[in-house]
Every structure is written in structure tokens, then in C-alpha cells.
Amino acid sequence: MANSKEHKERKEEFTTSSGIPVKRVYDPSFAPTADTYREKLGDPGMYPFTRGVQPTMYRGRLWTMRQYAGFGDAKQTNARFRYLLAQGQTGLSTAFDLPTQIGYDCDHPFARGEVGKVGVSISSLEDMETLFDQIPLDQVSTSMTINAPAAVLLAMYIVVGEKQGVPMEKLSGTIQNDILKEYVARGTYIYPPEASMRLITDIFAFCAKHVPNFNTISISGYHMREAGSTAVQEIAFTLANARAYVDAALSAGLKIDDFAPRLSFFFNAHNHFFEEIAKFRAARRIWAKIMREDYHAQNPKSWQLRFHTQTGGSTLTAQQPDNNIVRVTVQALAAVLGGTQSLHTNSRDEALALPTEESARIALRTQQILAYESGVADTVDPLGGSYYVEALTDEIERQVLVYMDGIQKMGGAVAAVEKGYMQREIQAAAYETQLKIERKEDLVVGVNAFTIESEKEPTLHKIDPHLEVEAQERIRAVRAKRDAKFVQQTLDELRQAANGTDNLMPHMIQAVRAYATLGEICDVLRDVFGEYTPEHF
Amino acid sequence: MYYAMSLASTHLSTSKRIRMGEIVVERPIRILVAKPGLDGHDRGALIVAQGLRDAGMEVIYTGLRQTVEQIVQTAIQEDVDCIGLSSLSGAHMALFPAVVNELKQRGIHDVLVIGGGVIPPDDVRQLKALGIAEVFTPGSTISDMANYIRAHVKPKTWDEPFETPSQIDHIGIAVRNMKEALSLYENLLGFTVIHEETIEDQNVHAIFVEVGDVHIELLESTSEDGPIARYLAAKGPGIHHIAYRVQNVEHWIARARQAGYQLIDEAPRSGGQNKRIAFVHPKSTQGVLTEFCELI
Numbered sequence: 001m002a003n004s005k006e007h008k009e010r011k012e013e014f015t016t017s018s019g020i021p022v023k024r025v026y027d028p029s030f031a032p033t034a035d036t037y038r039e040k041l042g043d044p045g046m047y048p049f050t051r052g053v054q055p056t057m058y059r060g061r062l063w064t065m066r067q068y069a070g071f072g073d074a075k076q077t078n079a080r081f082r083y084l085l086a087q088g089q090t091g092l093s094t095a096f097d098l099p100t101q102i103g104y105d106c107d108h109p110f111a112r113g114e115v116g117k118v119g120v121s122i123s124s125l126e127d128m129e130t131l132f133d134q135i136p137l138d139q140v141s142t143s144m145t146i147n148a149p150a151a152v153l154l155a156m157y158i159v160v161g162e163k164q165g166v167p168m169e170k171l172s173g174t175i176q177n178d179i180l181k182e183y184v185a186r187g188t189y190i191y192p193p194e195a196s197m198r199l200i201t202d203i204f205a206f207c208a209k210h211v212p213n214f215n216t217i218s219i220s221g222y223h224m225r226e227a228g229s230t231a232v233q234e235i236a237f238t239l240a241n242a243r244a245y246v247d248a249a250l251s252a253g254l255k256i257d258d259f260a261p262r263l264s265f266f267f268n269a270h271n272h273f274f275e276e277i278a279k280f281r282a283a284r285r286i287w288a289k290i291m292r293e294d295y296h297a298q299n300p301k302s303w304q305l306r307f308h309t310q311t312g313g314s315t316l317t318a319q320q321p322d323n324n325i326v327r328v329t330v331q332a333l334a335a336v337l338g339g340t341q342s343l344h345t346n347s348r349d350e351a352l353a354l355p356t357e358e359s360a361r362i363a364l365r366t367q368q369i370l371a372y373e374s375g376v377a378d379t380v381d382p383l384g385g386s387y388y389v390e391a392l393t394d395e396i397e398r399q400v401l402v403y404m405d406g407i408q409k410m411g412g413a414v415a416a417v418e419k420g421y422m423q424r425e426i427q428a429a430a431y432e433t434q435l436k437i438e439r440k441e442d443l444v445v446g447v448n449a450f451t452i453e454s455e456k457e458p459t460l461h462k463i464d465p466h467l468e469v470e471a472q473e474r475i476r477a478v479r480a481k482r483d484a485k486f487v488q489q490t491l492d493e494l495r496q497a498a499n500g501t502d503n504l505m506p507h508m509i510q511a512v513r514a515y516a517t518l519g520e521i522c523d524v525l526r527d528v529f530g531e532y533t534p535e536h537f
Numbered sequence: 538m539y540y541a542m543s544l545a546s547t548h549l550s551t552s553k554r555i556r557m558g559e560i561v562v563e564r565p566i567r568i569l570v571a572k573p574g575l576d577g578h579d580r581g582a583l584i585v586a587q588g589l590r591d592a593g594m595e596v597i598y599t600g601l602r603q604t605v606e607q608i609v610q611t612a613i614q615e616d617v618d619c620i621g622l623s624s625l626s627g628a629h630m631a632l633f634p635a636v637v638n639e640l641k642q643r644g645i646h647d648v649l650v651i652g653g654g655v656i657p658p659d660d661v662r663q664l665k666a667l668g669i670a671e672v673f674t675p676g677s678t679i680s681d682m683a684n685y686i687r688a689h690v691k692p693k694t695w696d697e698p699f700e701t702p703s704q705i706d707h708i709g710i711a712v713r714n715m716k717e718a719l720s721l722y723e724n725l726l727g728f729t730v731i732h733e734e735t736i737e738d739q740n741v742h743a744i745f746v747e748v749g750d751v752h753i754e755l756l757e758s759t760s761e762d763g764p765i766a767r768y769l770a771a772k773g774p775g776i777h778h779i780a781y782r783v784q785n786v787e788h789w790i791a792r793a794r795q796a797g798y799q800l801i802d803e804a805p806r807s808g809g810q811n812k813r814i815a816f817v818h819p820k821s822t823q824g825v826l827t828e829f830c831e832l833i
Contacts, residue, residue, distance in 0.1 A: 098575035098626055102602075110604070113631025114575050187577015187601050227580045314580070318655075318675045351675045353657045354627070427583050434584050438678050447676040460657045463627060534600060 016275040018230035020395050026387035030394075040285070040394075044380040048288035050281050050393065051381035052339040053304040058377035064342035065367045066143060066308065070095030070119035071354050072467055073474075074130035077120040081135060083357070087364060092135070092173075093143040093344060095119030096153070101188040103149040103522030107472040115468040118354070119145070123475040124517045128156040129163065138166040142173035143218070143308070143342075148190035150177040151199050152521050155508040158211070174215035174264055174308070177203060180241040180413055181220050183534065184422045185227035190522060193414050195529035199504065200245060201252040204259040206505035215264040217245060218308060224422070225268035226314045228430020231279045232396055234268060236403030237413075237422050239286060243404075244413035246295060256295050260302035269331040269338075270312040276331070277383055278392035280307070280338030286397055286404075309335035310344040316351040320446035321458055324348040329366050336376055337383055343367055353460040420535065475517060482515040490514045491524050498528040562699065562792045563692040565804075568619040571599040571608045573636065576626035581653060585621060588679030593803040594686070595787070605635040612640070612648060618690040619649040621682075622669075629656055629664065637668035649690050653677065699788050702781035706812075706830040707745065707752035709778040711768050715744060715757040722746045722753060734809050741765050745810075754780075778816070780828035786813045789829040793817050805831070 014022040032040045042048055045055030054060060067084055069092075070077045081092055096119040099111035105123040106115045115121045122128055132142075137160065146153045154175050158168045179196040182189045189196070200217065207216045221229075221238035229237065242263065249259050267283070269276050287305035291297045311331035316324045325348050332345050345363040347355030355363070371377055383389045410416045417423075436442040443449040490511040497507045511521050570586045572579060579601060586598045597615050599608060612620050622633050633652050640648055652664060653673040661672045671685055712718035722728050728746035735742045740763030744755045756777055758766035768777060783789050786805045794800055801816035808814035811833045819826040 098577075098628075102575055104575075110575060110602070112574070113628035114626060117627035182577070185577075187579065188575075226578075228584075316675075351655060353655065427587075430580050431584055431587050434588070434679065438680065444676075457658050460659075465630075 016231070016392070017270065017272045018232040018275065018396070018399070020232075020275070020392065020399070023391075026391050028387060030387040030391035031385055032390060040390075041384060047292065047300065047303055048285040049304055050285045051384050053284065053306055053341070055380075057339060057380040058336075058371075059380065062371050062377060063336065063340055063367075064091045064141070065089050065364060065371075066091040066093045066342045066344055067360060067364055068093040068095050068143075068145065068310065068344045069360070070097075071461070072116040072120065072463055073471055074120055074122065074127040078131050078133050078135070080357075080360075081131075084360075084364070085135070085140070087361065088368065089364060091141045091143065091342060094131070094145065096144070096146055097121045098188065099123075100153075100518060101146060101148070103152070103190050103518060103526075105475055105517050105519030106468065107475055108519055111468075113468075115471050116463055121467075121471050122153070122156070122518060123471070124478045125156050125159055125512050125515055126474070126478050128153075128160050132157075132160050132164075136166070137161045137164055138170045143176075144173065145176045147176050147179050147182050147186075147188055148196065149518060149522050150175045151203055151505060151508050152512065152518055154203065154211075154214075155505065155512045158509055159512050168211045170213070171211055172213040174218050175203070176220060176266070177217040178220045178241065178245075178266075180244060180417055181223055181238070183417045183532070184224055184237065185229075185426065186223040189532045191525065191529040192532045193418065195525070196532075197245075197248045197414070198252075199525075201249050201254065202503045202505055204249050204262075205252065205254055206503055207262065208254070208258045212262075214262065216259065216262045218264050218266045219245065220266040222266050222268045222310055224426055225270065225312065227426050228314075228433060229426045230429050231270065231272070231275050232399045233403065233422075233425060233429060235279055235283045235286070235396065236400040236407070237426075238265065238267070239283065239290070239400065240404050240407040240413040240416065242287070243290065243408075247412065250295075256291075256297045257299040257302050260291060260295075260297050261299060261304075264341075265305055265307035267307050267309050267340075268312050269309050269335040271315055271327060271330060273330055273334050274389055274392055275396070276334035277338045278389050278396050280309075280335070280340065281381075281389070281393045282396040282400065283307070284339070285393070286400055306341045308342040308344070309338070309340040311335070311346045313346055313350060316346060316348070317444060317446050318351040319451065320455065321348045321352060323446055324351070325362060325366065328363060329370075332366055332370055333374075333376065336370055337381075339381065349458055349460060352458065354463070356459060356461045478515055479517065486514045487511070487516045487520070491516055491520060494521065495524050495528060498525055562694060562788070562795055564695045564791055565593055565595050565787055566619065566686060566690055567595040567597070567615065567617045567693075568621055568686065569597050569599065569608070569612050569615060569617045570621045570623065571603055571611070571636075572601050572623055573603055573605060573608055573632040574624055574626060574628040575602055576624050576628065576654075577601055578625040578654075579623070581625070582621075582623040585623070585653070585679065585682060589683055589686070590804060592679065592683040593790075594683070605632060605639050608636055609639040609643060609645075613643070613645065616693075616696075617648060618693060619651065619686050622650065622652040623654050624652070624656075625654045627655070629654060630660055633664055633669050634667040647691055649686065651682075651685070653682075695788060695791075697785065697788075699792065700784045702783050702789075702829070704782050705751050706780040706782040706828075707754045708776060709754045709756055709780065709826075709828075710775065711756050711765050711772075711777040712774050713757075713769060715742065715755060718755045718757075719744065722755065728753070732810055735759060736809070739763060739765075743809075778826035778828050780814070780830040783829045783831050786815050786829045786831040790815050793829075798822065 041050040044052040069080050097116050098114045100122045104111050106121050161171050204216050207214050219242045221234035225234040284305045288303040291303045311328045328345050345366050347359035347363045349359045407416045494507040570582050586596045590596045651671045652669050731747045732745040740760040742757045742759050745752045756765050799818040799821040805813040813831045815829050817827040
């Protein structure tokens with residue numbers, strides 16, 4: 001390996017973004033042998049699912065192309081949804097604005113300036129009805145990026161289905177519902193951890209019985225990666241959080257095989273192509289082993305790590321934004337070669353604003369080109385057996401397990417989050433990344449290398465500033481025309497249930513039917529559960 | 538006895554306030570990094586906070602979900618020179634100028650307000666027209682920001698009085714062999730060991746013994762290189778540094794910097810035992826490595 005004179009290399013040391021050393025060349029000693037193949041890889045669809053969760057993968061059905069969208073009010077987002085469906089998108093993914101994500105109605109003082117900005121504003125059932133107007137809920141699957149108030153938004157979705165004549169048994173989709181990573185990285189928490197975990201297990205229990213086709217949680221590494229974690233940390237912290245949800249559900253009396261098949265995951269795809277592919281393969285293998293060996297799940301579906309992928313927002317540059325199309329292509333290819341179940345490709349202009357319709361279309365077209373022109377979807381796990389990819393898969397697994405053991409010793413993910421452990425680890429990694437860019441040890445094309453003097457300003461998406469006022473007028477009108485007594489009654493019942501141990505879902509559904517607003521429902525729970533305030537360094 | 542001593546030291550410290558005379562000592566720039574609104578993306582804010590701290594500034598970070606009023610209140614309480622606002626949620630047009638207006642309404646005109654986040658060029662122009670001095674978008678470096686801030690804040694001097702160091706806190710002695718050193722200090726001289734620690738990143742094992750109010754810090758190297766090993770190789774065992782007890786280590790960093798002394802630490806760091814410390818290079822201090830040491 002030495003850098004001898006006749007074989008001079010570009011750098012002293014090559015490493016992945018997680019700091020894993022990369023050798024000049026890998027040989028057959030890194031690949032599984034005929035003896036270890038079943039144990040380490042298994043055929044696609046077979047334990048430990050290193051090669052994929054289904055036997056046919058994309059030969060059977062392509063991944064779901066699921067572009068995250070939402071902005072402005074429900075009417076505008078409804079139009080974007082219908083546009084995306086008409087363009088051949090196969091699933092919906094809803095972005096909510098921050099007031100919605102933190103359980104405030106659009107006329108709350110804290111909502112100032114935030115209404116309709118990073119997603120659609122939803123304050124009551126009426127907004128939700130508008131959002132899914134003319135979209136048959138028995139025919140699309142809908143993913144909702146909603147966490148602290150996930151139960152309320154799910155309740156709204158169920159009631160919209162009801163009004164369309166679609167029973168909840170037939171609804172399919174995903175709620176993110178992953179509160180632990182909100183404390184770590186994303187920041188849209190409301191309640192303290194214990195109460196939040198109860199809300200989550202209530203959803204697990206309710207859906208296992210009544211909404212069997214809904215993924216009740218999407219345990220997310222995406223945002224931790226965006227906050228600056230390494231690929232190894234992304235998997236380690238996500239799976240540690242997943243264990244915490246499983247533990248909470250088991251303590252709540254659920255049976256592992258009743259809820260585990262509905263657990264789903266959400267990961268990031270960054271630029272380090274082979275590390276990303278190996279990361280997805282390692283995650284599947286680790287999770288399968290945890291579920292079968294540690295939790296003794298019997299149903300093979302409980303062992304399968306199914307995941308959505310989004311390309312890495314933090315890798316996009318504001319400089320020369322068209323270059324981002326290339327970054328997204330590389331990242332999307334990694335997700336596909338890693339066996340993702342669904343994929344969101346970012347738009348080129350997201351380091352500057354929310355995407356324009358044109359940018360969103362190019363992002364979707366990127367997936368379609370991979371799916372229909374490149375041939376990468378025609379065989380399962382084409383990189384299986386690659387000396388390098390198998391070596392990386394093994395090394396990532398090893399490093400992830402070291403982290404996970406450490407978190408178990410701290411008392412699990414909830415304790416680690418409360419101590420700020422993951423937050424500190426991520427922050428240290430993020431700072432290191434920044435320093436490497438400033439020292440030009442890491443080059444970012446268009447940012448600290450290959451820059452151009454003056455750039456043409458791209459056309460960007462704009463949010464109508466009057467929207468906030470209009471949304472506020474609408475929610476006031478809803479409050480004025482509903483049956484106030486019925487609202488009060490359902491909120492009182494919800495309060496009583498929250499004080500006791502009843503499953504909260506049926507009470508939320510009832511309150512939503514009465515047009516109690518998101519803010520009102522969340523306020524009842526704020527009263528009962530209190531609010532989370534993080535500690536700072 | 539104890540009473541008399543504490544009286545004496547109070548007397549000493551009040552009577553020996555340093556008159557600044559010809560040197561006006563500027564305090565480090567103090568900046569509030571703030572997250573207005575509901576946005577939870579704090580990667581940038583945290584990196585900037587840490588980076589500016591490493592650049593020698595005092596940084597206060599508000600945490601998430603701050604109202605405009607809360608941010609201005611904190612800025613006043615902490616007497617900051619600059620507010621750095623971060624928002625990636627698109628709420629910047631509503632919230633950044635509101636901070637500027639709130640400052641104006643409270644009659645504050647000398648605080649520099651800058652911003653950062655996912656902010657389109659059109660909005661950057663408007664924000665600048667509305668009193669946001671500069672906007673740092675993705676791809677900006679910490680050094681860009683630090684340079685900008687240094688060039689644009691008005692230097693402030695300390696409100697609190699400077700006080701001359703009250704005593705020697707400890708004397709550091711480099712030793713080749715800790716056992717032999719302890720046989721001198723512990724066995725022959727009879728001093729008590731009060732603290733022991735290993736400072737991993739410096740490759741140093743340190744033992745403190747007590748001599749009245751002053752401590753002797755015995756320093757042994759834990760590796761072939763590292764500062765103590767290098768010192769021993771160059772000079773042999775002996776007195777390594779003198780640490781003076783000060784009220785405020787930032788004061789002394791600023792004072793030494795401004796007077797042209799060569800600092801080893803541009804910002805205070807933890808010295809263990811609830812101490813904040815900073816070293817001045819012996820080149821500029823008559824050959825004696827000098828440490829400022831503040832008890833927290």
C-alpha cells in the first residue's frame with residue numbers, strides 16, 4: 001500500500017465520509033465464500049436480507065417514486081399533488097409547514113412568518129379535505145412527514161377517507177411519527193419523551209387493529225445525517241431509536257409480530273457512492289439479526305428493514321445550482337443499488353428556496369431515467385459480491401454495532417437522547433466536516449473549488465405573502481361555523497383519556513370529526529403532558 | 538485567621554485594580570446566535586457558534602424557537618455586539634427585519650444584525666435594505682463571517698474593572714519520573730497530594746500537591762512526544778510554567794493580546810478542577826511559560 005515512487009497516489013490516505021479507510025484494491029478475501037454466503041448475504045428476500053427484502057425487487061415492481069411536496073395552502077398543494085400524479089409519480093408525500101408540525105394553528109402568534117413556508121398549512125379537517133380533494137385515498141398511498149402531532153394528522157386522514165367512502169382498513173401510507181430524532185436533530189418536538197412514546201405506541205396499537213396497511217412509523221436517519229452525522233452514525237442512531245420504539249411497544253403490551261411488520265425506515269443518500277450502497281445493505285442485515293435474534297420475532301416481515309430514501313439536501317450547493325442535478329443522480333443511483341423501497345430526489349434549487357415546478361419535474365425525471373433507461377433495475381443487488389462493497393458493508397456493520405452497544409449501555413436511545421449524547425456526536429462530526437471544507441481537504445465543486453465569478457440568478461419559487469392572512473381568515477371561519485358544544489365535548493373526552501390510559505386515537509378521530517383544530521387538540525395534550533424544553537451547552 | 542486572610546485578599550484585590558492608562562483593552566466580540574421562529578435546522582447555527590468561539594469571540598446560542606422579543610431581550614441582557622439570525626424555513630422576511638425594528642424601538646443602535654440560511658438573492662437585497670447588515674447563504678465559511686463581524690462591530694471595552702492577579706495559583710514542574718518526584722514532594726517535604734489527572738490530548742499525567750494556598754503541579758509525559766516530553770528533551774526537568782490566579786481569564790487574554798504578547802490560547806479552555814485557563818508563549822514573557830487561571 002505504500003506510496004512508492006513509481007506508484008504515486010493522489011493522497012496519503014483515502015477514507016469514506018465516515019472515516020473508513022479505503023484500500024487501493026480489494027481482493028476475494030473480502031467477499032463471502034460459498035460457506036458464508038447464506039449467513040452474510042442470503043438470496044434476495046431471504047434472511048438476513050443483505051441483498052434486498054423481496055426476491056424479485058425491481059424486476060417485480062419499481063421503487064415508488066415519491067416526491068415530497070407541500071407549500072402554501074391546501075389548495076395549492078392539492079394542485080401540485082395532482083400535477084405530480086399526472087406526471088407519473090406513484091405515491092404522495094406531504095410536507096407540512098412548521099406551525100402544523102409543532103401543533104399550532106396558523107393564527108397562533110408563534111406561527112408568524114412560517115405559515116405555508118416549508119410545507120402546507122393544515123389547521124383543521126377542512127384544510128385536509130381540500131388537500132386530498134379529488135384524490136381517491138383507496139388508490140394512492142400517502143406519506144406524511146409529521147411527528148409530534150402525527151396522531152392528529154392520521155386522524156384527519158382517516159376522517160377524509162371516511163367522507164370519501166373509503167374505510168380505514170383500505171388506507172395505505174406512512175406517517176413519520178419518529179419523535180426521538182426530533183429531539184436529536186430536527187426540532188419539531190412538542191411533548192416530553194415519555195408522553196411522546198405513549199402517543200406512538202397508541203398509534204401502533206390502533207393501526208394494528210384498524211389501519212393495517214399504514215406504516216405507523218418511519219424511523220428516520222435522514223435528518224440526523226442532514227444535521228451532520230456520518231453514514232455510520234446515521235444507521236447506528238436510527239436503529240438504536242428503532243429499538244427504543246420496539247421496547248416501548250412491548251412494554252405497552254403489544255406483541256412483536258403485531259406491529260414490527262409495519263415499522264419502516266427513512267435514510268439519506270449522500271455523495272460517497274459505495275459507502276451509501278454498503279450502508280443500506282448493512283442496515284438490512286443488522287436489523288434482521290436484531291429482530292430475529294434479540295426480539296425473537298417469528299414473522300419474516302418483522303425482520304425486513306424496508307426504507308424510503310431521500311437524496312442529501314445538505315450536499316446541494318447554492319452555487320452553480322444546475323450541478324445539483326448531477327449530485328442527485330449519483331445519490332439516487334446509490335439508493336437504487338442499495339435496494340430502497342421508495343425514493344425522493346431533491347430538486348436542484350433547494351439550497352436557495354423551495355423547488356419550482358420545473359426543478360421538481362427534472363428531479364422526478366432523474367428517477368425515471370434510472371428506472372427506464374439505465375438498466376440498473378433489471379437484476380437484484382448487482383453489486384453483491386463486489387469485494388469492495390462487501391468489505392464496506394462488513395465494516396459499517398461492525399462500527400454501527402459498536403455505537404449501538406454503547407447506547408444500550410447508556411440505557412437505550414431515550415436515555416442517550418436525554419443526555420444529549422447523539423446531539424453531541426453529530427455536532428462534532430458536522431463541525432469536522434465544515435473545517436475540512438474550509439481547509440480544502442474536502443472539495444465541493446462550485447463552492448471551494450471550480451468557482452465562477454458571477455452567477456446567473458435562477459428563477460425561484462415564491463410563496464405568496466398574503467397566504468398567512470388568508471389561512472388565518474379560513475380557520476376563524478371554521479371555528480365560527482362548527483358546533484362549539486360538540487367540539488368542547490370531544491376535547492374534554494380527549495383530556496380525560498390523556499389523563500388515563502385509554503388509547504388516544506379514537507378520541508382524536510372524534511375531535512377531528514367535530515372540526516376541533518390541530519392547535520386545540522395539541523393544546524389539550526400540552527396541558528396534560530407538558531412541553532419539552534431542551535438543555536443547551 | 539481565615540477571616541483575617543479573606544479580608545486581606547479582598548483588600549488586595551480592590552486596591553490593585555489596574556489602571557488601564559495608555560492601553561485601552563477591548564473585550565472579545567460578543568455575539569448572540571439566534572434561531573427565530575419555529576425552524577429546527579440548527580446545524581448551521583451550531584457550527585457558526587462553535588466556529589466563532591474558536592475564533593476568539595464570546596458566543597451565546599439561544600436554542601430553537603425564539604420569538605423576536607426573546608431574542609432582543611437576550612441581546613440586551615448579554616450586552617452583545619452582534620446578533621446572528623439563522624432561519625432555513627423561509628420565515629426570514631417576516632422575522633429578521635422584525636428583530637432590527639425591535640432593537641430600534643428599544644433605542645439600541647449599536648448592535649450589528651446579520652443573518653444566514655436558505656435565502657434567495659432577491660430576499661438578500663431586501664433584507665439588506667431593511668437593516669440586516671449582511672446575509673450568509675450556504676457555502677459561506679466561518680472565516681468569512683468572523684472577518685465580517687470583526688470589521689463591522691464597534692470595539693467595546695470591559696465594563697468590569699480589571700484586577701491584578703491575586704496570587705500564584707500553581708507552579709508547574711516537569712519531571713522525568715513521577716515516583717521519584719513524589720518521594721521528594723510527598724515523603725521528604727510532606728505535602729499532600731490533592732488531585733491527579735491525565736490530560737489525554739496533551740499526553741500529560743499531572744499530580745497536584747498543596748503548599749499553603751499555592752499548588753505545585755508535577756507534570757510527567759505519558760508518551761514519547763507531547764509538550765512535556767519535548768520540554769524535557771530540550772531543557773531537562775525543572776520549572777515548566779507559572780500560573781497566576783485571575784478573576785476573569787478573558788480579560789487577560791484580551792489584555793495580553795492587545796499588548797502584543799504571543800498567546801498560545803486565543804480563547805479560554807478548561808484546565809480541569811473547575812478552572813478556565815489560557816497560556817502565553819514564553820518567547821514573549823521573558824522565557825517563562827505563563828498561565829492565567831480562573832476558578833469557576
